[in-house]
Amino acid sequence: MEKKGKENGVAAMAACYQRFDPAAYLQYNYTPPRADFERKDSIVPWKLACLHRAFTEGDVSGEVLVDIGSGPTLYQVLSGCEVFNKVLLTDYLEVNRQELRRWLQDEEGCNLDWTPYLQHVCKLEGRRPSAWMEKAAKLREVITDILPVDVHHPQPLAPDALPSAGADCLVSCFCLESVSPDLATFTRALGHIGRLLRPGGHLLLIGALGESYYFGGPGVKIPVVPLNEAQVCGSLKESGFTLIRLEVYTLPQDMRVGVDDVTGVFFVKARKD
Ligand SMILES: Nc1ncnc2c1ncn2[C@@H]1O[C@@H](CSCCNC[C@@H]2Cc3ccc([N+](=O)[O-])cc3CN2)[C@@H](O)[C@H]1O
Numbered sequence: 001m002e003k004k005g006k007e008n009g010v011a012a013m014a015a016c017y018q019r020f021d022p023a024a025y026l027q028y029n030y031t032p033p034r035a036d037f038e039r040k041d042s043i044v045p046w047k048l049a050c051l052h053r054a055f056t057e058g059d060v061s062g063e064v065l066v067d068i069g070s071g072p073t074l075y076q077v078l079s080g081c082e083v084f085n086k087v088l089l090t091d092y093l094e095v096n097r098q099e100l101r102r103w104l105q106d107e108e109g110c111n112l113d114w115t116p117y118l119q120h121v122c123k124l125e126g127r128r129p130s131a132w133m134e135k136a137a138k139l140r141e142v143i144t145d146i147l148p149v150d151v152h153h154p155q156p157l158a159p160d161a162l163p164s165a166g167a168d169c170l171v172s173c174f175c176l177e178s179v180s181p182d183l184a185t186f187t188r189a190l191g192h193i194g195r196l197l198r199p200g201g202h203l204l205l206i207g208a209l210g211e212s213y214y215f216g217g218p219g220v221k222i223p224v225v226p227l228n229e230a231q232v233c234g235s236l237k238e239s240g241f242t243l244i245r246l247e248v249y250t251l252p253q254d255m256r257v258g259v260d261d262v263t264g265v266f267f268v269k270a271r272k273d
Pocket residue numbers: 014017020029034043044068069070071072091092093096149150151152174175178179208211214260262265
């Protein structure tokens with residue numbers, strides 16, 4: 001019974017994602033107020049600051065960075081692209097991989113202008129904002145693949161996707177809790193992606209606290225397993241990670257815009273045992 005229940009939950013979740021709408025999702029979460037670079041308390045600048053610090057404080061290095069569950073967004077690797085010379089983006093849905101490919105190939109039809117993001121991260125790096133074009137070129141140089149991924153598989157990526165030693169660093173933002181029907185499935189998925197990482201490699205994990213649903217498009221209500229900090233820390237420990245740092249952002253009232261019921265966002269830096 002238990003096994004059947006687990007498979008049903010994951011299958012039901014996969015069915016929800018067939019209606020995911022990248023353009024709407026980007027609009028909901030990656031435009032003001034949640035992405036307002038003039039506001040100190042906006043969520044996206046907070047996330048970019050966490051990622052910038054984590055990638056540049058000296059302990060993260062290597063060849064290969066993998067972003068798990070990229071969705072249609074690039075912000076996750078704007079700092080990491082300066083540290084790694086091979087970056088892999090991944091997502092479960094072809095519509096998201098297509099959105100990413102459109103930007104990478106500098107094609108028409110992108111659903112979001114990433115320029116303000118590139119300019120903001122250049123500022124964090126102490127560069128002039130006009131260096132954003134160099135950062136865009138750097139991204140297009142180091143992002144070598146956009147691959148399918150399924151975190152519910154013990155081997156989430158194709159066998160030949162990574163060097164045998166594994167990736168040197170993983171980043172994953174708002175994915176695991178949004179694709180797992182319950183905490184046990186979240187923890188199992190964390191273990192699956194952990195197996196992609198070499199021992200001593202780093203995991204940078206951003207996710208939602210207290211979220212039970214979000215809209216992945218107009219009328220596309222997707223269930224989420226609500227997490228608290230203690231559960232995140234417990235899952236990391238159970239999946240063979242040592243926590244280095246946990247930071248939490250609590251959403252001000254005007255960041256609660258009706259597209260989900262998120263109360264907070266966590267940022268984790270951890271190392272694979
Ligand atoms: N089995 C699977 N394996 C891997 N990826 C999978 C799988 N199934 C679906 N996916 C893939 O995972 C998905 C990743 S996007 C998930 C959205 N997460 C919730 C959303 C995000 C968000 C953003 C910003 C803020 N904020 O406060 O600023 C709050 C929130 C909270 N709401 C999607 O790309 C899907 O395509």
